[in-house]
Amino acid sequence: MLSAWEQSTTSPNPKLDVSNGTIEQGEEIVVKVKAAARARVRSASVRAAQPGIPSGKTYQFSATHKVVAIGASTGGTEALKELLSPLPADFPGIVIVQHMPETFTRQFAERLDSLCKIRVKEAQDGDRILPGHALLAPGGHHMAVVRKGMEYAVHVYRGERVNRHLPSVDVLFSSCARSIGKNALGVLLTGMGADGAKGMLEMKQAASFNIAQDESTCVVFGMPREAILLNAVDQVLPLDQIPGALLHRLAGV
Numbered sequence: 254m255l256s257a258w259e260q261s262t263t264s265p266n267p268k269l270d271v272s273n274g275t276i277e278q279g280e281e282i283v284v285k286v287k288a289a290a291r292a293r294v295r296s297a298s299v300r301a302a303q304p305g306i307p308s309g310k311t312y313q314f315s316a317t318h319k320v321v322a323i324g325a326s327t328g329g330t331e332a333l334k335e336l337l338s339p340l341p342a343d344f345p346g347i348v349i350v351q352h353m354p355e356t357f358t359r360q361f362a363e364r365l366d367s368l369c370k371i372r373v374k375e376a377q378d379g380d381r382i383l384p385g386h387a388l389l390a391p392g393g394h395h396m397a398v399v400r401k402g403m404e405y406a407v408h409v410y411r412g413e414r415v416n417r418h419l420p421s422v423d424v425l426f427s428s429c430a431r432s433i434g435k436n437a438l439g440v441l442l443t444g445m446g447a448d449g450a451k452g453m454l455e456m457k458q459a460a461s462f463n464i465a466q467d468e469s470t471c472v473v474f475g476m477p478r479e480a481i482l483l484n485a486v487d488q489v490l491p492l493d494q495i496p497g498a499l500l501h502r503l504a505g506v
Contacts, residue, residue, distance in 0.1 A: 318405075325476075343384055350449075422476070439457075
């Protein structure tokens with residue numbers, strides 16, 4: 254299902270808030286319109302209910318230094334809701350890039366926070382990556398993971414577009430390869446284009462474990478497909494199986 258933002262881009266006269274600089278997103282809106290026109294939107298009712306997560310099961314996360322990095326674009330707002338909402342409150346720290354203009358990311362983070370057991374917030378420069386918390390890159394800014402002593406934090410900054418995007422999944426994933434290495438898990442969800450594929454390959458080369466959403470559950474299979482073609486992915490899974498796969502891997506069960 255497309256988000257309200259993605260649905261709004263299908264309007265023949267999308268509203269551009271010039272005072273907030275959203276007019277700079279015009280080219281991106283055109284791309285999303287074309288993607289939405291080709292998208293195979295699927296009803297969530299036809300998907301199985303979170304296989305691999307037994308009801309009432311308790312998971313123990315001893316590896317608090319692990320970090321899950323997630324990238325998504327077209328269709329990603331609903332995919333992120335499905336992925337994050339089943340996760341327990343003490344799940345390892347998460348960092349997220351969802352392609353979205355800066356006037357939308359804070360509201361989206363607040364919506365996820367209201368639906369999830371973990372805390373979700375729009376990231377600010379210097380925020381620590383903590384268990385039970387997810388940091389969403391703000392629109393109009395890149396987000397990179399940096400190491401601060403024994404902890405990880407995020408560096409949020411203005412910069413040039415990468416792969417046509419700001420924020421860029423490649424920027425996040427590349428930083429995870431440099432700063433986290435084998436303690437990172439990468440997840441690439443539905444989206445148009447190739448953003449995240451090269452960064453995921455860097456993560457793979459740094460010994461991280463990577464998962465891509467499969468074609469049957471993607472709204473647009475572009476980003477996961479490009480990562481798969483680069484041999485950057487360890488598992489290809491339907492969206493509803495990714496939470497269980499992460500839980501099993503991180504809890505060592």
